[in-house]
Amino acid sequence: MRELGLSQKELGARVGKSQAWVSQELLRTPEQVIRYLWARDPEAVQRLLHALQWTPEEFSRETGIQLPGAEIPGSIPVVRYRIPVIDAGAGPPMWNEGAEYITLHIPELRGKREEELFAVRVKGDSMEPTLRDGDIVVFWTGGAPEPGRIVAVHVHWDGVIVKRLQRYNGSWYLYSDNPDHPPVPLTEHDRVLGVAATLVRKM
Known part of the structure; x- marks a missing residue:
């Protein structure tokens, strides 16, 4: 917190907690x-x-607190991925030479090749509450497009x-998690580009 110049209030706001939670809980009994x-x-x-x-x-390395499911520090090198980001409504990533990029190093992507990954910035509320406007979802082109x-x-x-x-009834449909948006059929002109691999939540 000191290195980043974060106050207890600022850290609490970024985590979605109060300043009192940071001072009275997180800093007192962090593990x-x-x-x-x-x-x-x-x-x-x-x-x-x-x-x-x-x-x-x-x-884990800096605090000594081992997160369940996190790799033991130093056991496996952290892989950083440079992934193109497109906005929902734009063309596929291979058609967007001017796309912006994000660099990620999270366990969910381990084992996948960088060229198999792209990201889409969510637009609108059709996938709420699962996905919010502005969230970035990383997709893997090698994933199986299965129901659900x-x-x-x-x-x-x-x-x-x-x-x-x-x-449904032998046909494929695209559903929104928000019930206000009706499902639409997947046609022969549509192309599934990838399945979701991880979410980068809008802060």
Whole structure:
């Protein structure tokens, strides 16, 4: 916190907690609080790591607190991926030479090749509450497009969209998690580009 110039109030706001939570809980019994959050609210742990600019491995190394499921520091090199980001509604990533890039180093991507990954910035509320406007979802082109999976699809009428794939009466449909948006059929002109690998939550 000191190195980043973060006050208790600022850190609490970034994690979605109060200043009192930081001073009276996190800083007093950090290991107990982190393990509780990991079990009950893992997204809060991810927000904390993001605010402190640490990977899970770096967090464990610096604090001595081992996150369940995190690699033992030094056991496996951290792989950093440079991934193109496109906005929902744009063309596929291979058609967007001017796309911006993000660099990620998170366990969910381990074992995948960088060229198999791309990301889409969510637009609108059709996938709420799972995905929010501005969230970035990383997709893997090697994943199996199975029913129930969140996929990035290039549709002929709306560019790349992010939906949940479902099968009904022998046909494939693209569903929104927000019930205000009706499902649409997946046509022969549409192309599933990849399945969701991980979420980068908008801060």
